[in-house]
Amino acid sequence: LLMSASPVADGQPELVAHRGASAYAPENTLAAFDEAVRLGADWIELDVRRTRDGQLAVIHDESAERVTGTAKRIGGTDLAELRQLDAGFSFRGGAQHRSDDSRASGAAAVQRIPLLDEVLERYAGRIGLLIELKDPALYPGIEAQVAERVKPFLGNRLLLQSFDLGSLERLRRLLPEARLGALIGEEAAAEFADGDWREQARSWDYVNVQTTLLDRRLVKLLHEEGALVMAWTVRSPEDRQRLASIGVDGLIMDDPRL
Ligand code: G3P
Ligand code: CA
Numbered sequence: 001l002l003m004s005a006s007p008v009a010d011g012q013p014e015l016v017a018h019r020g021a022s023a024y025a026p027e028n029t030l031a032a033f034d035e036a037v038r039l040g041a042d043w044i045e046l047d048v049r050r051t052r053d054g055q056l057a058v059i060h061d062e063s064a065e066r067v068t069g070t071a072k073r074i075g076g077t078d079l080a081e082l083r084q085l086d087a088g089f090s091f092r093g094g095a096q097h098r099s100d101d102s103r104a105s106g107a108a109a110v111q112r113i114p115l116l117d118e119v120l121e122r123y124a125g126r127i128g129l130l131i132e133l134k135d136p137a138l139y140p141g142i143e144a145q146v147a148e149r150v151k152p153f154l155g156n157r158l159l160l161q162s163f164d165l166g167s168l169e170r171l172r173r174l175l176p177e178a179r180l181g182a183l184i185g186e187e188a189a190a191e192f193a194d195g196d197w198r199e200q201a202r203s204w205d206y207v208n209v210q211t212t213l214l215d216r217r218l219v220k221l222l223h224e225e226g227a228l229v230m231a232w233t234v235r236s237p238e239d240r241q242r243l244a245s246i247g248v249d250g251l252i253m254d255d256p257r258l
Contacts, residue, residue, distance in 0.1 A: 014042035023255035026091035043128035056116035128157035181206030201225030
């Protein structure tokens, strides 16, 4: 049953481009997602937050500063203002885009913080969408908003994930047909016994685990309970090889070429 449920038909894990192909283009931008498609990744991973005026924006941190160089809180700023910022600013080493450079394209061009809707419309059906609700407790009611937006796209390969397991429960009630993944890192797992891992695996379609926690025994345990397993974040050939050899189903990587 597990084998037939697994997307890993050839025994190789699927490649998930972390925040897009973020080794090659600014994270969580259309340039990074386009690059992931071009490189043949199976999925893109992206982070969703909510702006002051209630728009669902694709950005990892609650401040725009790290990627854009401008310290604006996502939840405290309207979308129009956030869309003035260049999400490729830090990726280019803080260089201002030369607006007179008509040759600039892809990673070299000004990048806007994408909307979740833009990503759904542009990529659903072309590549899997692994959508993380980031700090959902900061944005009360975000689960209902995300559920409404993704619902028309559930016929495509789409997975919702969060570190916040209460948020996943709310998503399950709102959208029982959606596939859901629990993100488990070292902090949460410090309290975990085998029974806790088994409970997570029984509760969700995927358990997406920090690389340092994964060994053959844990992957087997999670598979026994019917979950698929993705590893995050894979950044070396050694880790890639080790995680593939212990049977994980997906590798979440900044560099899909790895
Ligand atoms: O997809 C897993 C990974 O994205 C979780 O960590 O901080 O990169 O969102 P983070
Ligand atoms: Ca993420």
